[in-house]
Amino acid sequence: MSSLVGTEAVVEVGPVAHGGHCVARLDGRVVFVRHALPGERVRVTITEGDDDSRFLRGDAVEVLDASPERVEAPCPHAGPGRCGGCDFQHADLAYQRQLKAEVVREQFQRLAHLEVEVTVEALPGDDSGLRWRSRVEFAVDADGRAGLRQHRSHAIVPVADCLIADQRIIDSGVLDTVWTGCTGVDAVAADQPADAVLVALPDGRSATVVQRVETPEWSGEFRIGARGFWQVHPGAAPTFVAHVLETLRPQAGEKVLDLYAGAGLFAAALADAVGRSGSVLAVEGHRPAVVDGMRNTASRRQVEWRHGRVDRVVRPLVRQQIHTDLVVLDPPRTGAGRDVTRDIATLRPRRIAYVACDPAALARDVAYLASAGYRLESLRAFDAFPMTHHVECIAVLVPE
Numbered sequence: 573m574s575s576l577v578g579t580e581a582v583v584e585v586g587p588v589a590h591g592g593h594c595v596a597r598l599d600g601r602v603v604f605v606r607h608a609l610p611g612e613r614v615r616v617t618i619t620e621g622d623d624d625s626r627f628l629r630g631d632a633v634e635v636l637d638a639s640p641e642r643v644e645a646p647c648p649h650a651g652p653g654r655c656g657g658c659d660f661q662h663a664d665l666a667y668q669r670q671l672k673a674e675v676v677r678e679q680f681q682r683l684a685h686l687e688v689e690v691t692v693e694a695l696p697g698d699d700s701g702l703r704w705r706s707r708v709e710f711a712v713d714a715d716g717r718a719g720l721r722q723h724r725s726h727a728i729v730p731v732a733d734c735l736i737a738d739q740r741i742i743d744s745g746v747l748d749t750v751w752t753g754c755t756g757v758d759a760v761a762a763d764q765p766a767d768a769v770l771v772a773l774p775d776g777r778s779a780t781v782v783q784r785v786e787t788p789e790w791s792g793e794f795r796i797g798a799r800g801f802w803q804v805h806p807g808a809a810p811t812f813v814a815h816v817l818e819t820l821r822p823q824a825g826e827k828v829l830d831l832y833a834g835a836g837l838f839a840a841a842l843a844d845a846v847g848r849s850g851s852v853l854a855v856e857g858h859r860p861a862v863v864d865g866m867r868n869t870a871s872r873r874q875v876e877w878r879h880g881r882v883d884r885v886v887r888p889l890v891r892q893q894i895h896t897d898l899v900v901l902d903p904p905r906t907g908a909g910r911d912v913t914r915d916i917a918t919l920r921p922r923r924i925a926y927v928a929c930d931p932a933a934l935a936r937d938v939a940y941l942a943s944a945g946y947r948l949e950s951l952r953a954f955d956a957f958p959m960t961h962h963v964e965c966i967a968v969l970v971p972e
């Protein structure tokens with residue numbers, strides 16, 4: 573078995589694939605090529621794989637025939653062997669969204685056996701795809717400089733700027749400071765405080781930040797640990813809450829489950845909609861998030877919190893046949909999985925809103941829900957992570 577890393581070849585680039593790369597073929601084998609676009613002819617350098625590998629990975633190091641959608645990457649740190657944070661800086665922004673839509677369509681076709689028409693929508697206030705990232709985890713190298721990781725590597729690339737980061741994060745001086753003795757620095761730009769908060773790792777003291785969410789129908793305020801989960805794009809939380817409220821149509825007195833509840837974003841909005849005669853059970857596995865969530869919903873007596881794994885909390889609800897009208901679930905990238913989706917379906921809610929940051933996990937879970945009697949009513953996709961391959965989807969499911 574000999575390594576093919578470093579080997580060069582010229583390939584015709586085929587369709588985009590999930591993960592920030594395109595598919596090409598080399599001597600009958602699939603190569604996942606980064607920094608290329610569909611239809612291009614590129615010189616590729618193999619970055620992973622050997623004689624026996626089922627597939628190879630590579631970087632397009634020279635573009636021989638360029639796609640009309642190719643642009644000059646705005647960031648000098650993007651490109652083969654450089655910062656791994658972005659995947660599509662070399663593609664026109666509207667085209668990035670078309671590529672992501674193609675990935676969502678393909679995942680639903682392959683994993684849910686559904687043909688879906690989806691447009692990846694820009695989030696409000698996003699014209700350029702830059703300066704949206706309100707949370708950045710910088711790594712610190714042996715010299716104490718903060719930087720970003722190379723793709724699929726622990727190597728740290730020093731950067732002078734990060735064009736997708738909120739300007740306040742760069743203005744904080746995080747990239748000009750020597751972080752002696754630190755392994756990383758988490759930078760957070762929130763509604764309050766006005767300046768970015770920096771938390772040096774491993775043992776810097778975390779701070780609390782405030783995020784406000786305003787939709788045409790609802791507004792709320794959330795205090796969260798700087799290192800706790802919050803939607804990274806400033807347009808994301810209001811857009812997702814508005815869409816969940818609009819599609820679930822919660823009514824006064826209804827009973828709601830908010831699974832993977834974080835610091836209570838959906839729980840608070842849904843609690844206001846169902847009122848004191850209704851109830852929201854918020855389930856979250858990370859204890860500091862539960863503490864934040866309880867504080868954020870303290871004025872809403874109809875919200876109850878459970879700390880624990882969703883699968884373990886939901887199973888007894890099924891056994892007790894707890895009446896449930898609506899479910900919102902917003903799991904991490906791995907998705908909810910077979911057991912949780914089956915248990916949700918057994919509770920027979922009249923609507924389910926599934927907020928997903930991985931379209932493959934979502935499509936798989938939509939298939940599980942279909943086999944438990946729920947059909948996909950609507951699917952929207954949002955460009956919550958421009959320049960990267962990530963895309964956020966919200967699927968709404970109803971009983972057959």
Ligand SMILES: C[S@@+](CC[C@H](N)C(=O)[O-])C[C@H]1O[C@@H](n2cnc3c(N)ncnc32)[C@H](O)[C@@H]1O
Binds near residue numbers: 803861
């Ligand atoms: C994508 S975040 C969503 C948070 C929240 N819905 C929001 O929009 O702010 C996923 C959350 O699920 C939590 N989580 C991950 N796995 C879990 C599990 N098995 N059980 C319960 N919570 C889990 C994480 O701690 C995180 O807060």
